Amino acid sequence: MQVHVSNDAATSVATGALVVPVFAGGAVTGVAAEVDTVLGGAIADILASGEIAGKPNETSLVHAKDAPFKRVLVVGLGEREKFTVDALAKYAGTAVRYLGKRGVAALAVALPEGVDAALAASFVAEGAIAATIDTTIYRTEADKPVVTTAVTILAGTHDRAAVDAGAKRGSILGEAVNAARMMALTPANDMTPTHLANRAKELANDAGLEFDVLDEARMEQLGMGSLLGVSRGSDEPATLSVMTYKGDPSSTETIALVGKGLTFDSGGISIKPAENMHEMKYDMSGGAGVIAAMWAIGKLRPKVNVIGLIPSSENLPGHRAMKPGDILRAMNGKTIEVINTDAEGRLILADALCYARKLGATKIIDAATLTGACVIALGHAASGTMSNDDAFVERFLKTVADCGERYWRLPLYPDYDQQIKSDIADLKNTGGRAAGAETAGTFLKNFVAETPWIHLDVAGTAYLDGESPFMAKGPTGTPVRAFVNIVEDFAKNGAPANGVAKSATAATVA
């Protein structure tokens, strides 16, 4: 997909289809009103007749035989008072999926007035690119492909340079989102830990990042007994990929992004029910998110140091698999009693978090499809967000508020430490049914020491069952957008100082 920017007026642009926004409430304003003069009031009629009300992602197609544009697609943006700029990703995505499935190869998208031009263009580019994905990649004949290959953003009255910059950034973000989604979509027989590491290497090379991958022998040397414990049940060897971006070599600050790369989670000996087990091919979504975000960061070149770590394994009940009651020793020496082999994500993350610190991380953010409990708590509406550092997590939540992904904080009360105390070892890997997302976060807290850290549980948000007007069903690209936004924010505004405002909920296990 090519994203262009043009100064052409919406009223005279020659294109396969022109996309214009309308807000709910009846009045046709801004660029839609200008275009409506060419259409003889058709848009006003559509709204007046109630054909559409201007709700988010509602569409109505108007044919314009004598205009330079052949058609106008009117797309709703909802109430003006509730509008946030990230809605423009859905606006553009809706247009691309509607028109692209109906044979329109090139279209022009108008921006609403009164928005930040760079952000608006970025969201339009990102949403347009994300909308093109074909998820039927294994079909002998793909389903209703989206044929749109070029989107032109009409700068209109907005600052052209800002629109250009935004379109460029949004294109990178959109490609990254799609790269993460395609990795997640790929079934486990074609996406083993080795495949995932190879993909990380390819994307690292493409973006000019340093790359390293630990094999099981190196994990052994480093004492990564927790990650190796999970991989014992599978013939596929575990991998730990490291992607390094040095955007500010003079700085001692390094942000680590860590993503769970469980390429298939059967549950292991504590095997999962068959129903929906196939969805566990998506259990590497956090890892795919890190890989894709690192690629985007390499392309965007913010002035900040970032490392991406992707621990990857299968979780299978092979004859050498870890068993309930087994005790594993993680890289930091802590011993873990395995109560349930299906709580494997926290086990592979434990060693990766230790390794992130060994590599010099001064801030850590991990993302993982970690718990069904998080899906029970928040549904598919938001990712669970946990932290040992109030200042860091508040900064994160503020920065990603309008990034197109939702995050909601969950507590890490000291109470939860008791739930994961083992009778025989330092920790056990499950804390019972109560507060399942938080006890998982509490487990991870044991492997970050004093480093400011945020844990994102994306179990409910990394993939969706239903199709939307703007996106195919399946993987969503979460948490790529949040990762890129927080890294850009650190580059622009500096990282918060460590050790200033420790969270009251951050007491560590003695």
Ligand code: BES
């Ligand atoms: N990968 C799963 C979590 C998951 C569940 C992700 C549903 C997406 C959708 C994770 O490894 C897991 O199995 N967690 C267990 C933990 C439990 C045994 C403490 C769970 O949530 O049931």
Ligand code: MN
């Ligand atoms: Mn599991």
Ligand code: ZN
């Ligand atoms: Zn899992």
